[in-house]
Amino acid sequence: MLKPKHIDHTIPVKKSSVAVIGSGFSGLSAAAYLAKAGHRVNVYEKNIEIGGRSRQMVEEGYTFDMGPSWYWMPEVFENFFNDFGYKASDFYELKQLDPGFTVVFGKSDVLNIPADYAALESLFESIEHGSAVQLKLFLEEAAYKYRTGMNKLVHKPGLSLLEFADWDLIKGVFRLQVFTSFSKHVRRFFKDPRLITLMEFPVLFLGAMPQDTPALYSLMNYAGLKLGTWYPKGGFGKVIEGMQKVCEAHGVVFHTNSPVSHLQVANGKIEKVGTKHGEDDYDGVIASADYHHVEQQLLDEANRNYSADYWEKRVIAPSSLIFYLGVNRKIEKLEHHTLFFDADLKLHATEIYKDPKWPTKPLFYVCCPSKSDDSVAPDGHENLFILMPLAPGIQDTEALRAEYFELIMERLEAYTGVPIRTAIDYKKSYCVNDFKTDYNSFKGNAYGLANTLMQTAHLKPSIKNKKVKNLFYTGQLTVPGPGVPPSIISGKVSSKLLIQYLNHK
Known part of the structure; x- marks a missing residue:
């Protein structure tokens, strides 16, 4: 069994008992830090498997990552394991992908995004004269935002504007471009529509129209184009497994198939957490489950931060x-990550955010991890994960799933030249209704809260319950936001707040 390598010398004299609801990245992160600080931690997971959206599904010789598939910002993962005396390599092998990803604009119009930066500059220059220099300038700005964001912004709990009363932040506020449109920012540097689409795709997948997203988020371009795209051999389930081992080495106890049914509040504090197995007493709670579900279903109206209307x-x-x-x-013809942008990005984005409907001609993404990892598919087979972004809360039927499967496969087969449909020996679909059923996901969302200006930093749903003093939230509906690295950081931030409360109560 894994032994703890790092003991926190600020362990409280009397251990407190803490419940963490949900075992996704943010829940595992919070549980690990709480246990390291000496608290007794129980994690309640509604599903049979640990991992939340990053669960794995093993069927007929295939191992599917059910959720996240992009491993960006590797230092965030490394920092988590380092905090407990480990390295990521103690748990899984990390491989840099080259190309990092491929973007398909048409059957003969394909961009392979190289891992080597000089090759990336050459690629940009071949598309638009002068764009290599523009890319350098763009990424220099993005690097500043990334360093400032990762070192200054993402670790703040967003409880007050005073948190941002930092001289480096104040003097750099214009360079962070919080009030500049991402769409306008990209167009200052590039004119070719393919380069614009390449730069805009990360914000589309993380939740907003490019024109409604602050240019601050060009830090995502720096992460993807400069820091590289990586893959943990065995899939994201290996990352979850590693985090679970860290938790268990520090005494965390996991309860699977144990959805929380209610939170009993008395005198402004949660005193009991109820499941189908009964009630248990706790000194503090971290909710890594869907924020909206926790508020609307597990708490009485008087103890909620926000109304249904909010x-x-x-x-x-x-x-x-x-x-x-x-x-x-x-x-x-498929690479590990292939983005099919052979359709109108703006139209698809509009049909997600402005005029919600099943898309007229969708963009979609194909992950083929068997290109990099023989362990995820039988010999000679391919493992495919195909994803189409969709408006949250939209109608989801088997007929619509079937219709869009045929639409996507026609384009995928035309590009690859392979009759994939006749070679399928395993198939499962997953959509809005499944996100609701499996994760109690608000409107069946996949990624949490959109990164708009009015939902940035302290304007996001609060990480702290304002009426229940020992309840804190974590994950992609609160700070710092959607994505795997932000969720890991969110768990650390929320655990720190609860530790402070427990040490001074």
């Missing part, structure tokens, strides 16, 4: 239509 007015990140496919032949 939630209806939030801009929610997309849901997704996902297909998990096992294919009994190789598909040579």
Whole structure:
């Protein structure tokens, strides 16, 4: 069994008992830091498997990551394990992908994004004269935002504007471009529509129209284009497994198939957490489950931060239509990550955010991890994860799933030159209704809260319950925001606040 390598010398004299609701990245992160600080931690997970959206599904020789598939910002993962005396390599092998990803604009119009930066500059220059210099300038600005964001912003709990009364932040506020449109910012540097689309795709997938997203988020371009795209061998489930081992080494106890049914509050504090197995007493709670669900279903109205009307007015990140496919032949033309942008980005974005409907001609994404990892598919087979961003809260039927499967496969087969449909030996779909059922996800969202200006930093749903003093929230509906690295950081931030409360109560 894994032994703890790092003991926190600020362990409280009397251990407090803490419940963490949910075992996704933010929940595992919070549980680990709380246990390291000496508290007794129990994690309640409604599903049979640990991992939340990053669960794995093993079927007929295929291992599917059910959720996240992009490993960006590797230092965030490394920092988590370092905090407990480990390295990421103690738990999984990390491989840099080259190309990092591929963007398909048409059958013969394909961009392979190289891992080598000089090659990336050459690629940009071949598309638009002068764009290599522009890329350098763009990424220099993005690097500043990334360093400032990762070192200054993302670790702040967002409880007060005073948190941002930092001289470096104040003097750099214009360079951070919080009030500048991402769309306008990109167009200052590039004119070719393919380069614009390449720069805008991360914000589309993380939850807003590019024109409604602050240019601050060009830090995502720096992460993807300069820091590289990586893959943990065995899939994201290996990262979850590593974090679970860290938790268990520090005494965390996991309760699967144990959805929380209610939180009993008395005198402004949660005293009991109820499941189908009964009630248990706790000194503090971290809710890594869907924020809206916790507020609307587990708390009485008097103890909620926000009303149902508040939630209806939030801009929610997309849901997704996902297909998990096992294919009994190789598909040579696919890379590990392939983005199909052979359709109108603006139209699809509008049909997610402004005029919610099933898309007229969707963009979609294909992950083929068997290109990098023989362990996720039988020999000679391919493992495909196909994702189409979709408006949250939209109608989800089997008929619509089937219709869009055929639409997507027609384009995928035309590009690859392979009759994939006749080679499928495993197929499962996943959409809005499944996100609701499996994760109690608000409107069936896949990514949490959109990164708009009015939902940035202290304007996001509060990480702290304002009426229940020992209840804190974590994950992609609160600070710092959607994505795997932010969720890991969110768990650390929320755990720190609860530790402070427990040490001074």
